[in-house]
Amino acid sequence: MESLEAELERARALEVGALADAIESIGFECTRCGSCCKGETDEPHTATVFPDEVRELQTAGDETAEPEASVSERSTEYDWRDVARPMPYGLTEGEDGLEGETFEWALQTDACGDCRFYEEEPAEGAGDGTESETGTDADAMGSGYCTVHEDRPLICQTYPFSVALGGTSQPMGEAVDEEGIVRAHECEGLGRDIDRADAVEIAQALRERAIRELEEAIAVRDQYRPADAGPGEVVVHDSEGAKRPDGTPLE
Ligand code: SF4
Ligand code: SF4
Secondary structure, three states: OOOHHHHHHHHHOOOHHHHHHHHHHHOEOOOOOOHHHOOOOOOOOOOEEOHHHHHHHHOOOOOOOOOOOOHHHOOOOOOHHHHEEEOOOOOEEEOOEEEEEEEOEEEOEOOOOOEOOEEEOOHHHOOOOOOOOOOOOOOOOOOEEEOOHHHOOHHHHHOOEEEOOOOOOOOOOOOOEEEOOEEEOOOOOEOOOOOHHHHHHHHHHHHHHHHHHHHHHHHHHHHOOOOOOOOOOEEEEEOOEEEOOOOOEOO
16 A cells, blocks of 8 residues: 555545546445444444544534534534444453544444434335435435434445545445446445436545545554553544543543
């Protein structure tokens, strides 16, 4: 792999039009099956969320805010732990639960292991025009929906796509299709016709996500100092430093 800095330059040079061409060629329409929001039988849902995305999601429950209000203009309705949990990879099971050091945050899960923002409509509720993850009308679709659709993280805005750059995430296993630098991952909505405007929207988010992931990786690498987590303690390293599981700085 090239250095993270070299990959970041490649990410910045990505052309939205070319990415949109690739997405159109692969084809995609979300069917609201919910697979990318739910956990597996033996593994809870795991999707990376950046620190500023956690803060944005903390304000997603503020129903008094104007739709276009910035994070600073909205009130914080969710605690950090309501939104995010330490990325489990690298943590070990201690006497009092998980412990150790890890990198980055994952979207918080519910008791079923699904993303805590995922809901399913009652059967009678289908067809009422509720927007799905990608804005598809509910007619003839599944019943899953995202309760924080407008504030969902970049990883969710761009699923099932990724770009083939080192240092960027490749969600849910190996790619099942690819076109140029764009990869497509497991998703029952692949191969369906997609509007140019929707393809461009995903392409813009895909480019932004690649840049953000690499900037985050570089910052984590540069800031990392071993934290020597004690028994029963979890330390999370992100681009802003070492933190406790409630998102507060360690020092
Ligand atoms: S993006 Fe794909 S996997 Fe996720 S809900 Fe839509 S169709 Fe299902
Ligand atoms: S934030 Fe929304 S789109 Fe993302 S995994 Fe959760 S329910 Fe799905």
